[in-house]
Amino acid sequence: MSNASFNATAPSSDSIAEPEACAEQTRRTLLLGALATSACLGCSAPARAGEDPPGSDERPQKGDRLVFSEGDQEGKLITSADVPRGGPPVHAWPQDPTTSVVRSASRLNEILIIQLDPAELDEQTRARAVDGIIAYSAICSHAGCPVTAWVKSDVGDKEVFKCMCHNSEYDPRAGAQVVFGPAPRRLAALPLMLDDGSLSVAGNFVGKVGGAQPG
Numbered sequence: 001m002s003n004a005s006f007n008a009t010a011p012s013s014d015s016i017a018e019p020e021a022c023a024e025q026t027r028r029t030l031l032l033g034a035l036a037t038s039a040c041l042g043c044s045a046p047a048r049a050g051e052d053p054p055g056s057d058e059r060p061q062k063g064d065r066l067v068f069s070e071g072d073q074e075g076k077l078i079t080s081a082d083v084p085r086g087g088p089p090v091h092a093w094p095q096d097p098t099t100s101v102v103r104s105a106s107r108l109n110e111i112l113i114i115q116l117d118p119a120e121l122d123e124q125t126r127a128r129a130v131d132g133i134i135a136y137s138a139i140c141s142h143a144g145c146p147v148t149a150w151v152k153s154d155v156g157d158k159e160v161f162k163c164m165c166h167n168s169e170y171d172p173r174a175g176a177q178v179v180f181g182p183a184p185r186r187l188a189a190l191p192l193m194l195d196d197g198s199l200s201v202a203g204n205f206v207g208k209v210g211g212a213q214p215g
């Protein structure tokens with residue numbers, strides 16, 4: 001409908017008499033609105049539609065829980081029983097335990113979780129693990145691609161994390177050190193603990209997260 005046709009049929013506001021009941025309702029509505037506004041002056045602003053909620057782009061923090069980042073169980077809490085021994089790794093996001101905000105607004109927060117025989121882990125890696133379960137950044141240190149594969153290494157007979165962009169390989173038993181390819185440094189490690197049977201974060205990332213050069 002054009003403005004012209006609307007104006008031709010709609011009465012002007014000057015010509016509309018406000019019934020007493022409506023006027024009283026309007027006064028009450030304004031009063032309630034003012035009270036609600038003053039009561040909420042101390043409230044934190046909620047996320048607007050289309051905006052990421054506060055905390056969703058912050059790095060994982062001590063006490064964060066871990067939830068599936070993909071698949072049928074996306075968003076569900078990860079327990080130790082959800083991580084298959086010997087791989088493949090589970091892909092996860094950290095989740096704020098207080099607000100339940102999943103920290104998925106930054107791709108640098110995606111995590112790989114894998115369970116291995118604790119006897120296979122080097123001392124430092126075992127110290128960050130819980131029951132042989134260890135976690136690393138899922139972002140390749142070469143050019144920042146996601147590390148997606150769990151395959152037999154090109155340089156040994158063990159399975160390793162592999163980034164398919166330029167074939168860098170990382171050994172999760174040894175702090176995700178680089179065993180093949182152009183990656184300049186290991187994946188950042190994320191210390192874990194168990195909290196009521198669910199996996200949670202025991203401390204900040206150890207090491208730098210993200211790629212050293214543009215892809």
Ligand code: FES
Binds near residue numbers: 142143144168211
């Ligand atoms: S981005 Fe992973 S090997 Fe290049």
